[in-house]
Amino acid sequence: MSSTVRYLQEVFGLLEEYEFRGQRQVVVPREKLFELLKFLKETCGFDMLVDVTCVDYLTYPCPPRWGRFGLVYNLLATETGERLIVRTFCDVETAVVPSVVPLWEAANWLEREVWDMFGIRFEGHPDLRRILLPEEFTDHPLRKDYPLQGKGERHNLPVITRAEG
Amino acid sequence: MALAGLPNNVLITKLEALVNWCRKNSLWPMPFATACCGIELMALGASRYDVARFGAEVFRFSPRQCDLMIVAGRVVMKMMPVLQRIWQQMHEPKWCISMGACASTGGVFDTYSVVQGIDRFIPVDIYVPGCPPRPEQLIQAILDLQAKIEREGTLFGREFDDPRRNLPPWALVEEPGNRPPPLESK
Numbered sequence: 001m002s003s004t005v006r007y008l009q010e011v012f013g014l015l016e017e018y019e020f021r022g023q024r025q026v027v028v029p030r031e032k033l034f035e036l037l038k039f040l041k042e043t044c045g046f047d048m049l050v051d052v053t054c055v056d057y058l059t060y061p062c063p064p065r066w067g068r069f070g071l072v073y074n075l076l077a078t079e080t081g082e083r084l085i086v087r088t089f090c091d092v093e094t095a096v097v098p099s100v101v102p103l104w105e106a107a108n109w110l111e112r113e114v115w116d117m118f119g120i121r122f123e124g125h126p127d128l129r130r131i132l133l134p135e136e137f138t139d140h141p142l143r144k145d146y147p148l149q150g151k152g153e154r155h156n157l158p159v160i161t162r163a164e165g
Numbered sequence: 166m167a168l169a170g171l172p173n174n175v176l177i178t179k180l181e182a183l184v185n186w187c188r189k190n191s192l193w194p195m196p197f198a199t200a201c202c203g204i205e206l207m208a209l210g211a212s213r214y215d216v217a218r219f220g221a222e223v224f225r226f227s228p229r230q231c232d233l234m235i236v237a238g239r240v241v242m243k244m245m246p247v248l249q250r251i252w253q254q255m256h257e258p259k260w261c262i263s264m265g266a267c268a269s270t271g272g273v274f275d276t277y278s279v280v281q282g283i284d285r286f287i288p289v290d291i292y293v294p295g296c297p298p299r300p301e302q303l304i305q306a307i308l309d310l311q312a313k314i315e316r317e318g319t320l321f322g323r324e325f326d327d328p329r330r331n332l333p334p335w336a337l338v339e340e341p342g343n344r345p346p347p348l349e350s351k
Contacts, residue, residue, distance in 0.1 A: 133278070134243045141277050150277025154242045155285070160249050162288050 004044055012036045015066060025085040027066070033088045034098040037073065041103050046075040046084060049104035052111055054118045058144035067091045069118060073100070090120065099125040117142035185318040188232075188258065189311040192221040195231035195255065197248060200238025202265040202297040214300040219307050228254040233310070237297075239267035241278045245286055252287050258322040260314070262306050263289045266296045 005017050008026060012035065016027040028036050040046040051074040057063040064070060067089030075084045090097060099122035100107045111122040112131040119140035122128055130137060137153060139146055168177060198206050209216050216222050225231050228251045240248055252261070263283055266272035269292045271281035283289060290313060291306045 146277070148276060153277060154280055157242060157245050157280070157286050158249070159285065160252060160287050 008036065008039075011039075023083065023085060025087060027087045027089070029066075030088050030090055030094070030097055033086075034100065037075075037086065037100055038103060040075060040084065040086070045077040045079050046082075048076040048078050049100065049106045049110070050074040050076050050083075052100075052107055052114060054114045054120060054142075056118065056142065056144045064089060067094070069095060069120060071097060071114070071120065092119075095120045096123055097121075098123050099128075101125055116140070119143065181318070181320050182315075184320050185315050188318060189314040190220040192219075192233040192260075192307065192310070193223050193225055193231045194221055194233045194235050195228050195251065196224050196226070196235055196237065197251065198235075198237040199240060199244065200265075200267060202237035202268070205297045205300055205303065206235060206237045206264065209300040209303050214304065216304065216307065219304065219311070221307055228252075229256065231255055232259045234259065234261045235264055235303075236261065236268040236283050237264040239272060239274050240280045240283055242280055243278070245280055245283075248283065249287055258318065260290045260310055261288060262291045262293060262303075262310065264293045264303060264306070265298055266294065269294070272296060 005014075005024065005026065008014055008028075009017065012028055012032045014026050014028055016025075018025055051072070053072050053074075055070040055072065056068065057070060058068055068091050069089065071088050071090065073086040073088075075086060076082070077084075088097065095118075097120060099111055101111065101122075102124070108126070109131055111125055112128060114120050115122060115125075115128055116130045116132050117140055129135070133141070139151065139153075141150065171177075196203065196206055208214055210222060210224055221233065228234075232255065234252060234255060236248065252259075261283075263269045267274060267279070268283050269289075271279050275281070280286065284292075291310050293302050293306045295302055
């Protein structure tokens with residue numbers, strides 16, 4: 001595993017790599033993300049994408065220096081049982097990353113959820129629509145600058161009385 | 166009086182009272198169970214609590230066959246149009262029980278997506294507090310609803326024309342002292 005990480009370090013210029021409680025994590029620049037994931041899938045045997053998720057570090061006490069949003073790709077090699085967590089960072093202005101649906105079909109709904117909740121656009125996604133919230137919803141509620149109680153969406157519904165049946 | 170000659174096995178009553186008696190003892194619930202309250206609702210229908218004793222055991226999943234909607238659990242804004250559509254598909258006369266803290270007020274889920282009480286968007290007859298309420302509480306709600314139907318029900322469902330029924334819930338608008346007198350019983 002460590003030789004793989006060393007190779008990744010040389011070829012893709014990792015920003016950071018570390019191990020936390022037995023979980024190997026690498027941080028990669030956004031421009032190299034797709035290339036690295038493609039390499040991991042095709043050469044290193046990480047054939048399963050377990051999760052794609054995102055973290056908003058807006059109000060974090062010690063925010064990472066690479067950007068506000070941390071995208072997390074959770075990979076698993078089913079042959080060997082190895083796991084690898086790949087992370088990349090972006091800001092509101094640069095919230096566009098390449099979609100990995102061409103690599104793993106599983107990314108389809110996961111990326112839609114990240115788009116729905118955080119407003120990160122996945123370039124090349126075949127069908128980037130909201131997945132959980134109603135289509136007419138206009139915001140991305142898991143961003144930390146979105147108010148917890150919303151902007152009135154939950155009250156903006158028609159009222160039915162007895163008279164209307 | 167013509168009634169004087171009636172045999173002993175004939176009862177005289179108002180048609181409305183007879184209809185109300187039939188309706189209240191044969192409620193057909195529509196379980197709109199979206200969360201943990203639904204489990205208590207199932208317990209209510211099962212043998213231990215046995216809502217069949219009160220004539221409301223026939224749970225139907227088609228709104229067209231029901232006259233009592235039991236909203237059990239939180240309702241999110243995406244689910245509200247579904248709930249309203251189901252409510253509108255139910256035939257008159259129909260009633261609604263808001264079961265549990267979430268359906269009645271949003272409960273602990275004071276977030277952007279959870280509706281803060283279904284009574285903001287559809288009519289509610291009985292509120293059941295609790296998180297979740299015990300089945301006994303729901304039995305009490307059904308008994309209260311039966312009393313309400315007996316007291317206020319009309320043959321053609323005209324009781325809902327009373328403008329006082331379309332006011333927002335008291336807790337939201339007024340001090341209890343300013344409350345208008347209750348609806349006259351028949």
